[in-house]
Amino acid sequence: MGVGGEAPQQFSDVAMHNPFLPGISRSGYQVVMEPLFYYNAYYTDAVCGPTGIQCKNGEMPWIGTDYKFSNDFKQVTVNLRNGVEWSDGQPFTANDIVFTVKMLIDNAPKLNWSTDMKKWVKDVTAPDASTVQFTLTDPNPRFIFSYFTFHQDVGVFVVPEHIFKGQDAQKFTNFDLAKGLPVVTGPYTMVYSDPQQKIWDRRDNWWGAKTGFHPLPSPERLIFLPGYDEAKQVELLINNEADCALSMQLGNIKAAMDRNPKITSWSGTNPPYGYVDWWPTGLGFNDMKEPFNDPDIRHAINNVINRDEIVKIGYQGAGESTLVPYPGFPALNAYTKGIADLFEKYPVDDFNLDKSTKMMQSKGYTKDSGGFWSKDGQRLSIVLITFNVEQDVTPVVVQQLRKGGFDASFKMPSNFGDLIFNGDADAYVFGHGGSVQDPYFTMRLYQSAYNAPIGQPASQPYRWSNEEYDKLVDQMGTVAPGDPKLADLFHSAMEIWLRELPDIPLVQFYHRNPVNTTYWDNWPDEKNPYINSANWHRTFELVLLSLKPAAA
Amino acid sequence: MRRSYVVGRLLQFVVILWGAATLNFFIPRMAPGDPVRTRLLMMSRSGSISQQSIEEMVKAYDQEFGLDLPLPVQYVRYLWDAMHLEFGYSLSQYPAKALNLIVAALPWTIGLLLVATLFAFALGTMLGAVMAWPKAPRALGYMIAPLLTLSSVPYYLLGLVLVYLFSISQRIFPLSGGYTTGTMPTWSLGFVIDVAHHAILPALSIILAAVGFWALGMRGMMVTTEGEDYMIMAEAKGLPDRWIFFRYALRNAILPQFTSLAIALGAVVSGSVLVEVVFGLPGIGTLLYKSITGSDFFVIYGIVFIIIFAIALATLIIDLVYPLLDPRISYRST
Numbered sequence: 014m015g016v017g018g019e020a021p022q023q024f025s026d027v028a029m030h031n032p033f034l035p036g037i038s039r040s041g042y043q044v045v046m047e048p049l050f051y052y053n054a055y056y057t058d059a060v061c062g063p064t065g066i067q068c069k070n071g072e073m074p075w076i077g078t079d080y081k082f083s084n085d086f087k088q089v090t091v092n093l094r095n096g097v098e099w100s101d102g103q104p105f106t107a108n109d110i111v112f113t114v115k116m117l118i119d120n121a122p123k124l125n126w127s128t129d130m131k132k133w134v135k136d137v138t139a140p141d142a143s144t145v146q147f148t149l150t151d152p153n154p155r156f157i158f159s160y161f162t163f164h165q166d167v168g169v170f171v172v173p174e175h176i177f178k179g180q181d182a183q184k185f186t187n188f189d190l191a192k193g194l195p196v197v198t199g200p201y202t203m204v205y206s207d208p209q210q211k212i213w214d215r216r217d218n219w220w221g222a223k224t225g226f227h228p229l230p231s232p233e234r235l236i237f238l239p240g241y242d243e244a245k246q247v248e249l250l251i252n253n254e255a256d257c258a259l260s261m262q263l264g265n266i267k268a269a270m271d272r273n274p275k276i277t278s279w280s281g282t283n284p285p286y287g288y289v290d291w292w293p294t295g296l297g298f299n300d301m302k303e304p305f306n307d308p309d310i311r312h313a314i315n316n317v318i319n320r321d322e323i324v325k326i327g328y329q330g331a332g333e334s335t336l337v338p339y340p341g342f343p344a345l346n347a348y349t350k351g352i353a354d355l356f357e358k359y360p361v362d363d364f365n366l367d368k369s370t371k372m373m374q375s376k377g378y379t380k381d382s383g384g385f386w387s388k389d390g391q392r393l394s395i396v397l398i399t400f401n402v403e404q405d406v407t408p409v410v411v412q413q414l415r416k417g418g419f420d421a422s423f424k425m426p427s428n429f430g431d432l433i434f435n436g437d438a439d440a441y442v443f444g445h446g447g448s449v450q451d452p453y454f455t456m457r458l459y460q461s462a463y464n465a466p467i468g469q470p471a472s473q474p475y476r477w478s479n480e481e482y483d484k485l486v487d488q489m490g491t492v493a494p495g496d497p498k499l500a501d502l503f504h505s506a507m508e509i510w511l512r513e514l515p516d517i518p519l520v521q522f523y524h525r526n527p528v529n530t531t532y533w534d535n536w537p538d539e540k541n542p543y544i545n546s547a548n549w550h551r552t553f554e555l556v557l558l559s560l561k562p563a564a565a
Numbered sequence: 566m567r568r569s570y571v572v573g574r575l576l577q578f579v580v581i582l583w584g585a586a587t588l589n590f591f592i593p594r595m596a597p598g599d600p601v602r603t604r605l606l607m608m609s610r611s612g613s614i615s616q617q618s619i620e621e622m623v624k625a626y627d628q629e630f631g632l633d634l635p636l637p638v639q640y641v642r643y644l645w646d647a648m649h650l651e652f653g654y655s656l657s658q659y660p661a662k663a664l665n666l667i668v669a670a671l672p673w674t675i676g677l678l679l680v681a682t683l684f685a686f687a688l689g690t691m692l693g694a695v696m697a698w699p700k701a702p703r704a705l706g707y708m709i710a711p712l713l714t715l716s717s718v719p720y721y722l723l724g725l726v727l728v729y730l731f732s733i734s735q736r737i738f739p740l741s742g743g744y745t746t747g748t749m750p751t752w753s754l755g756f757v758i759d760v761a762h763h764a765i766l767p768a769l770s771i772i773l774a775a776v777g778f779w780a781l782g783m784r785g786m787m788v789t790t791e792g793e794d795y796m797i798m799a800e801a802k803g804l805p806d807r808w809i810f811f812r813y814a815l816r817n818a819i820l821p822q823f824t825s826l827a828i829a830l831g832a833v834v835s836g837s838v839l840v841e842v843v844f845g846l847p848g849i850g851t852l853l854y855k856s857i858t859g860s861d862f863f864v865i866y867g868i869v870f871i872i873i874f875a876i877a878l879a880t881l882i883i884d885l886v887y888p889l890l891d892p893r894i895s896y897r898s899t
Contacts, residue, residue, distance in 0.1 A: 022855060023847045025658040025666065035604060035614075035626070036658040123625050125608070128618035184660045205749050208670070208847030209742055212749065236747050241845065248733060248740050427858070428598030430606035434619075470602065472609075472619050 023208035023239050030187040030195035030203070032170040033117065033124035039166075039549040040211045040237045044557060045199030046170040048163035049077030049091060049110075051552055054342045054449040055288065055542040063543040063559045065227060071344065071450070072162065073555075076105060076171075076198065086152035086491065091161070093143040096224035099173050099196045100216060107139035112174035114147075120182045126169045129160060154493035155453065163551040164449055165291050199554060200230050211237040230557045232533070237548075250276050253531045257548050260287065260524045262405065263329055275531040279524070279538050279546060284331030287525035288545055291340045292444040294403060296410060296517040299436055300477040301467050304393065308513045309372055314395075315361060315517045316369035317417025318410065323520055327406035333521045336361045337507075338455050339448060340521060348452045351500050352507045359511035361518065369417055385420040397423040398432055399442040406520055407442045433474040436467045443474065444522050451494035452503045456486045459515055477515035482506055534563045571885065578881045583644075585873040590643050593857075593865050594636070600656045600860035601626045630656060630863075643866065652867035657859045663867040666852060673743055674841070674848035677764055679830070681771040686826050688772070689779025694815050696780065697787035700806055709781070716777030721839035724770035728843065731766060738766045741845030767844040775829075782825065786818035793817070820891050827883040828876060 026037050032046060051073040053062050062068030080091040097105040114130050114137045121127035133156060136148040149156060160169045173196045177185065187195050188206075195203060200219035205212040213235040221227045238255070243265045249255035251273045261269075266286050269276045278286040296318070298305035305311060320334030336356065339345050356362065373386050381387040385394075395414060399407045407423050414421035423442075432438040447455030461478030465471035485506040492499045524547055528536040537546050537556060544555040602623045608614045614622070627633045630653065631642060646652060652663035695701045696708060715723070732740045744750060744759045790796065791814060799809045841850030849868055856864040 022842060022845065022851050025655070025661065025852075025855065027669070029658075029661060034659060035608065035622070036655065036661060122618055122621035123629070125614045126618075128621050129615050186660065207750070208851075209744070209845070210746050212747075234747075238746060239845075241741070245741060245845070252736070252740075254740075254746070426597070428596075428603065430603050431598040434602070434606060470620055470623070 022241065024206070024211060024237075025208065027206045027208055027211075028186055028188045031182070031185055032172070033120075033126065033182065034186075035125060040239075041201070041203065041213050041235065042170075042195070042197075043166075043549065043551045044235070044554045045195075045197040045201050045203075045213065046172075047198045047554065048075050048161060048168050048551070049080075049093075049171075050157065050162040051075055051544075051555060052158065052162045052164040052450065053542070053544050053552070053555075054164055054291065054340075054344070055537075055545055057343060057542060060542050063555050066555070066558075077157075077161070080157050082154060082493070086154040086156075086493070087149045089147045089149070089156055091145045091147070091157065093145065094224075094226070095143060096220055096226075097198060098218075098220040098223075099175075099198055100202050101173075101193050101196045102218075103173065103175055103196075104142070105171075105173075105198055105220075106142040107145040108142070109174050110145045110171050111137050111139045112178065113169070113171045116172075116177060116182050117169070123183050126160065130169070133160075152491045154491065155451075158450060158494075159454075165446065165545075165547075165550055165552070167446075168551050200557075201235055209239070213237070227558055231560055231562055232557060235557070247272075250527055250529050253529060255529065256531075256533055257528045257536075257546065258526055259549070260290075260526045260547070263331055263525065266525045266527050269527050273529070273531075276527050276529050277536075277538075278527055281538065285328070285333070285523050285525070286331055286527075287523040288539065288542075289333070289340045289342070289521045290524045290545075291342070291446050291449050292522040293335050293338055293340055294406060294442060294444040294519050294522050295338060296397075296440065296519055297433070297443050297475050298440050298515070299438060299467075300475050300515050301436065302439055304376070304388075305439060307376070309376060311514045311517065313369045313372035313376075314414065314417075314419065315514060316363055316365045316372070317413055317419065318517060318519065319364040319413055320362065320519060321364075322413065323406050323409045327409045328520065328523075332523055334362075335518045335521050338445070338458075338516060338518050339452065342449055344450045345448055345452060348500060348503055352504055352511075355504070355508055355511050358508075359514075361511060361514070366417055373418070380418055383420070384418060385415075386418045392420050395419050395421040395440050396438075397421060397440045397442055398426055398429055398438050399423060400425055400429045402522075403442045403444070410442060410519065434472065435470050436465075436474075436476055438474075441474070442519070451499060453486070453489045453494075453499075456489060456503070456506055456510075459510065460486050475515045477513065479509055479513060482509045482513075485509070530563055532563055533560045535559050535561045574881060574884055578877055581877050582873060585877070586644065586647055586870055587640075589866060589869045589873065590640055593860065593862050596860055598860055599623065599627075599632075600862065601630070601632065603860065604657050626659070630654060647866065647870050652870070653863045655856075655861055655864050657856070657861045657864075663861075663863040666864060667849065667867050667871065670847060670849045670852045673846055674850060676760075677767055677841075677846065677848065678771070680764075681768040682775065682826075682829050684768070685772040685775035686779050686822070686829070689776040690783045690819065690822050692776065693780035693783025693785075694787050694810070694818065697784045697791065698810060698814070699791070709784075712777035712780050714777075715773050716775075716781060718774060719839075720770045720774035721843050723774050724767060724840050724843040727766045727770050739763050743846050743848075763844075767840050767846060770840055770843075779822065779825075783818060783822055786821055787814055790814050790818040820887075823890065824883055824887075827879040830875075830879055 024038060024040055029037060030042055032042055053071040056071035061071060062073045066073050076094055076097050078092045078094050080089055082089045093107060099105055114134055117124055117127040117130040118134060121131040133149050133153055134147060135150045138146050140146060176196050190203060200215060200221060201213035202216045204214045215229060215233045217229060219229060222229045240259055243261050246258040247265050247269045250258055250269045266278060270282050279288040280286055298311060300306055324332050324334055337349050339349055378386040378388045381392055385392050397407060397411060411421045411423045426432060433441050445458055447458055459475060459477060460483050463471060463473035464476050464478050485502050489499060489502045526546060528546060537543050543559060544552045546556060605619045605622055609619055631639060650664060655661045655663050655666055696705045731738045742763055744763055750756055796813055799813045838850035838853055841848045842854050853868045
């Protein structure tokens with residue numbers, strides 16, 4: 014039983030199981046709709062994936078067995094595993110993938126992932142039942158990884174053609190338990206759904222067990238609960254009424270572990286009580302607004318940031334700072350190590366109040382009677398906005414800015430997202446998903462293609478643009494991960510990024526989601542990182558397949 | 566009862582409904598932010614959709630929901646739809662219809678609030694009447710202070726105290742939920758008992774907070790009634806105490822209580838917002854809470870409109886039936 018998803022207090026999508034509609038919450042569908050491939054961003058030399066699963070560099074073939082790109086990365090052929098079946102006994106074929114992709118294109122932009130499919134897929138065909146061929150609009154060596162390799166919350170679900178065909182994809186709920194809907198390929202089938210709980214029972218005719226791909230999972234019933242507040246989650250865990258929960262604040266996960274020795278975390282009972290998520294936290298600005306449009310001012314602000322102190326106070330010592338907008342995943346570390354020389358030229362980790370003072374003075378700022386930087390009689394006030402996820406670190410950042418002479422304060426407005434994406438916020442503490450395997454996706458987040466003039470919404474909240482950077486990142490997008498050229502392009506792009514510092518990296522972000530070992534063992538952890546333990550991620554099926562009943 | 570009074574009262578009912586419905590439309594719109602974008606941003610933050618597709622999706626869904634139309638046009642549409650109890654799609658739970666979500670949540674709220682309100686009314690009214698009765702045990706008089714205190718404490722705070730005492734410290738009652746998680750609802754005695762077990766604490770928090778209100782109101786009315794001539798007359802006639810209590814005192818004092826009860830019943834669907842949130846009950850209160858925090862206009866419109874309608878209707882009915890309850894009241898012109 015787990016507390017999960019983004020449905021606070023109660024489920025509202027109780028009669029809906031169309032994964033492409035925005036109203037769906039992660040309450041089970043993410044573990045029963047299987048991908049072509051899985052990716053474990055936490056793989057190590059010792060552990061790649063779950064025991065018994067073929068895995069190389071974190072990539073695990075699932076419904077797909079392998080794929081091959083054409084030399085120009087404009088075509089990719091995917092081979093599928095034989096014997097995969099839907100829960101109603103119908104075979105899973107390449108036609109299901111073709112149908113799904115075409116359905117998304119036809120219903121763009123309303124369905125989740127539909128604009129992506131429309132942008133990238135020129136044509137998709139099924140030469141035979143176990144082969145899919147994509148023809149892309151532009152070279153994209155990451156196409157399969159981006160959309161058909163499940164990692165974190167990313168991945169396009171494949172739906173059964175025989176169920177969705179003839180339906181209005183924008184309204185079809187794909188829910189009728191009496192008729193066997195939803196039809197899925199995973200080892201569980203939904204048996205009950207209401208606002209309080211969603212129940213999935215193991216189905217013993219899962220294709221994986223039938224074909225010998227993997228034995229059935231041990232848990233016979235999954236009960237997903239809504240995302241209760243943390244205090245309630247802690248009580249459920251302490252009372253052994255929940256096996257896993259959402260990510261928690263430090264104090265709460267420590268309280269849960271103190272009161273029930275069977276509760277543990279990714280790092281056991283030691284700090285940081287979790288794992289690094291793909292969502293590094295930074296201090297962002299509206300880089301179109303004065304004076305934040307000046308990279309020197311951004312660097313001056315960076316010079317008053319003491320990251321060690323943020324970790325010490327904000328994270329109570331249980332965490333790590335970061336100098337790059339990347340999580341410290343093994344595959345990414347290989348790239349970020351390659352830019353070590355840039356930090357000598359652009360020292361981001363440079364807590365230096367004197368340097369900041371000199372820079373501000375060179376820009377015409379002087380300290381006013383309150384000790385804050387002012388120019389032409391106007392005090393430079395910075396109102397940071399943030400949201401609950403960043404409430405640990407933001408007050409510390411504000412205090413450091415004030416000590417550095419910046420008149421900073423912070424707010425947690427309910428329309429935080431609107432404010433930053435509409436360009437109405439000057440500065441904010443925020444994170445982002447992005448790269449997990451190679452550095453391209455995070456770099457893409459800062460491209461000017463996603464920028465817009467002030468007053469218009471833009472999906473790049475930093476509103477930073479640099480033509481040279483854009484070109485380099487565009488080139489990165491056409492180079493396959495692993496190609497040495499990618500590291501060079503990344504180095505060049507990061508040189509611009511660090512010079513301009515559109516977003517000041519602060520700390521790594523952690524998933525501190527406790528697990529209860531009273532009934533189930535073999536949860537993933539730092540010693541056995543076969544996948545991360547978030548039950549709301551698309552990879553949680555791997556955890557379910559690995560859990561073992563706890564010894565009495 | 567004059568026909569003009571009835572017509573006037575009905576017109577008043579319509580005006581109240583229109584005025585409240587208008588406020589209901591505009592107040593949520595004063596909150597900052599675009600609910601569609603907020604929802605999509607939340608999904609993109611986690612990676613569930615790509616950040617690059619948000620703006621296109623926002624435009625498409627704003628069009629779908631009519632949010633791209635001028636506000637006056639949206640307002641007229643809303644009034645027309647509300648008259649037909651059609652509130653459109655939920656913004657955050659698309660393609661679920663707002664009305665369907667409300668209907669699904671309603672039984673939980675009515676089950677809890679209706680029973681708790683009636684129980685609190687009966688208990689409080691009786692207690693208030695007895696407390697004011699001179700021949701009642703004197704110990705009852707000491708209950709005024711605790712009742713006054715309880716009636717001043719918000720019921721959701723009482724709920725938190727009860728949760729701490731009986732769910733966390735003592736684990737006598739479940740922490741939350743409408744029934745035991747893991748069981749599937751069936752029409753069986755076992756399930757009914759389970760639901761009742763889960764409803765005790767939320768009901769108790771409402772009853773404890775409300776019983777003082779009813780008791781103090783009734784006590785005040787009883788004290789006034791006891792000084793009436795017909796009470797002295799009844800005693801002089803040597804009627805039994807119980808007869809005087811029920812037929813002369815309580816019957817005359819209870820009328821204002823019925824007015825309050827009608828309004829309280831009308832507010833049944835709205836009164837439990839925070840109690841449901843505290844106890845994790847899947848009722849209207851939790852739905853409204855979620856809708857407000859998620860700026861789900863159409864669900865807010867639906868719930869609040871139903872509340873407005875229920876309260877206005879309850880008040881109308883009580884106004885119309887009052888003369889039947891109390892023959893001294895008449896709407897005839899003199």
